[in-house]
Amino acid sequence: MYSFDIERPGTVADAVAALGAEEAQALGGGQTLIPTLKQRLASPSKLVSLSGIAEIKGVSQEGDTLVIGGGTTHATVASEAGAYPALAALAGNIGDPAVRNRGTIGGSLANNDPSACYPAAALGSGATIVTNTREIAADDYFEGMFATALEEGEIITAVKFPVPEKAAYMKFEQPASRFALVGVFVSQGAGGVRVAVTGASENGVFRWSEAEAALSSNFSADALNGMSPSGDEMISDLHGTGAYRAHLVGVMTRRAVTAAG
């Protein structure tokens, strides 16, 4: 780790101001950033911790929408997002207890790790990412591996999830990291059917439109029999080829549909 200054603002406004400094970096739960700093792979001059900002924490309901503060930990979502069981279950199965008690939804979405779970939930639910300056539809937010629509210094203050009629997330874990080798979030609600896939693609989380089309006319696992996306742009590594990941997307999607009921 290199030395750095740290600020712990108590409001979003103060955090935004602090992030205006040269080489300042927002710190959510630190589950990715702290290991990166320890390996000296990043050298921000200033860390702005978001964990002391009460206004971006917590779970609340606004009509059919579940609003989760950007600074809410996975453990809190797991225990308090009961109105959206598929989301609560996803949060309760991220990493290990230490990760779940520190890591935040805003941090995860801002980082947009291609194997993280939350991007699948946000895209698969048609969620809206709320920042200190604007609201961004999930479809416009994810821009590829570790890339998002966020501007420099922009903070995720909340994520709005329309609660669907049916939803489920199925994760096939990478044996070492236990991140998603393939994770599929399926939902059916007012906005139609969504199938979002994490872990598999070199371009990060994506919607599997062929499966969405098939499920729109028949929301059952059988509707997907024999289907899997192309393996061409899938990640190929020690833990599986692109072809294997593409196959798993089909399997996990069918299982998610079955689990969604």
Add this chain to the structure above:
Amino acid sequence: MPKDQGIGASTKRREDVRFLTGAGNYTDDINVHGQAYVHFLRSDVAHGTITNLDTSDAAAMPGVVRIFTGADFEGVGGLPCGWQVTDKHGEVMKEPAHPVIAQGKVRHVGEIVAAVVADSLQEARDAAEAIVVDIDELPAVVDMKAALEDGATKVHDDLADNLCYDWGFVEENKGAVDEAIANAAHVTTLELVNNRLVANPMEPRVAVGDFERGTGNSTLYTTSQNPHVIRLLMGAFVLGIPEHKLRVVAPDVGGGFGTKIFHYAEEAFCTFAAKACNRAVKWTSTRSEAFMSDAHGRDHVTKIELALDADNNFTAVRTETYANMGAYLSTFAPSVPTWLHGTLMAGNYKTPNVYVNVKAVFTNTVPVDAYRGAGRPEATYQLERVIDKAARELGVDPVELRRQNFITEFPYATPVAVEYDTGDYHATMDKMLELIDRDGFAARRSESEAKGKLRGLGINCFIEACGIAPSNLVGQLGARAGLYESATVRVNATGGLVVMTGSHSHGQGHETAFPQVISEMIGIPEDQVEIVHGDTANAPMGMGTYGSRSLAVGGSAMVRAAEKIINKTKKIAAHLLEAAEADIELKDGTFSVAGTDKSVAWGDVCLAAYVPHNYPLEDIEPGLEETAFYDPSNFTYPAGAYACEVEVDPETGLTTIEKFVSADDFGNVVNPMIVEGQVHGGIAQGIGQALLENCAYDENGQLLSASYMDYAMPRAFDLPPMENYTVDHSCQTPCTHNPLGVKGCGEAGAIGSPPTVINAILDALNSGGHKVDHIDMPATPSRVWAAINGQ
């Protein structure tokens, strides 16, 4: 009624109280006043020539004490190898120089290029980044067979090629083996990989070097399984420090699994630098450094052929193995694929003809050496895999095929130079079959199939050579050390004992189990006995802990020393009781005269030895302290039969272990709870090898699995639920040649479990209309899926 003291009691591990409450004293807990810290700048390329190494800017950075490079170690010895293998032509192995810091060339990712000693670790790291190093990269050799091709890049320019040795064992058997295979009714051939592993003890390696200017004495605190061996190797071969001027301390050590046996560059560096800087120097490995600097394990590529006659009797085994040495020879590396592997290729079977060929190969990878089981898992894996394959090819029951070939008469001299003293392989097989409920398997398979899963039952039998080892024998085999063990038993005036043992405990539970033996012998409570180990300043010269040798060899030394104590105390008691020594009996801590009510307590006799007012001074010396060295007359031969049931999800390739049972013959057992814990741990590591762990390099010699993000360690979740997980050690044929009749249990689980798991997976993959001939470890979901789908 189970015993609550002595041999056979499941005494709770006394050391765990301090380990579990944060009161342990690990090497990283040791801080010497005024110590400096070292950060090693390591090569990030696998092979190259250092063309420029400029430390001038770095040396001027804040807090820097001194920067060392290879130039500082010119004239200093390299790291020695403790075993010299002679090849099939009678030539000794190639033994390239193994520098502490790279001398002009780097040969693996992680090799030390420079070392920065500074007031703080942060300053050392900052300065290391200011070192200018240019390396002219050379092609890397990673694949062993490619490394042996004509024209392959050489890892060491001064050697003719990358072949360390080409070993044949037993060379005189080769003709008979070839003939038996040519004449066989059936030959089963199998090519397989024994995957490279990283040991990953919970505690990374640490070294603290200290130098006392007033006396000229050096001290090294280090995470070692054998401090005396480190003192000898480092003092005599690397730094030229006589042993009486060098103390090596290995305090509480958090797991070793073999990888802390060896003498490492960082240990020599810290000791050297402490003297050069006149200041203690400390190094604590990061986990990232551990992946690229701890010796790795396994990494064999093998072809094995099993010949059978028309009645399915094994007639010959012939193997050809490529064994990866990495870039340099680690301390015991040459012995692992040879004497710890070839000698076990008869297994539990009376195969009359066995020939083993091993080609040890240098590559641009981290050195490979012993890892839990060391050679014996590699032998067991290939033999038990090929037997299962033969059973499938011949359409016979794998249990019966093994049974009909079992060795049943002991002692048994194998065609590969060892003599098994005792064993009962049918007994462990029977026990295993009972525990796994083989009869109920068909029903369980049907249940799995109803859920869309494939279920397989795999079995495995194994033998290992432990209790390492008779010194004269290993000397003939190339060991540059004796393999006895030592103990000093010091009885205090008030009757308590301290046993100073050359064995080292790094999780095994010696502090609990060794007192149980003394308690049994003397009849005093276990808490009257303290075990001291890990410090060359107070324990007699010992060879340390590995090869499941501590109780069999170190425990035997302790028994011999305790016997001397008992003999002396009987003389004292006879004097105090005015009786003949021959009539003195020691029971429950009391000496009595046979046939009388005259007695004297243990404590009173001990006090008399130190306050010798009424004492036979003309016959015996005062005091009660005895030392014994024990050199075993043979290896011990633990054996067992393991079984495992797996469920495979054919859609994803995911394997889950539903049931695992082990039936081991460890001979006599001192502490059943500790033995079961050792087996549980060994099986967890074996399951790790079979399903999860894989140390992988790319073609440029870059380590792909360099962190836990990509190197999959087994977790509790990967093991079967406890109600389906039985480790049994009730089959006991005591060792015939050591005083405790013990065989050793530390490695069994890691030896017995990998083939069990893979045989179970292959059984599953040959059910439900599937037909899969082979799968390599680790059987990851992607590999299983690919095998099912013929990809």
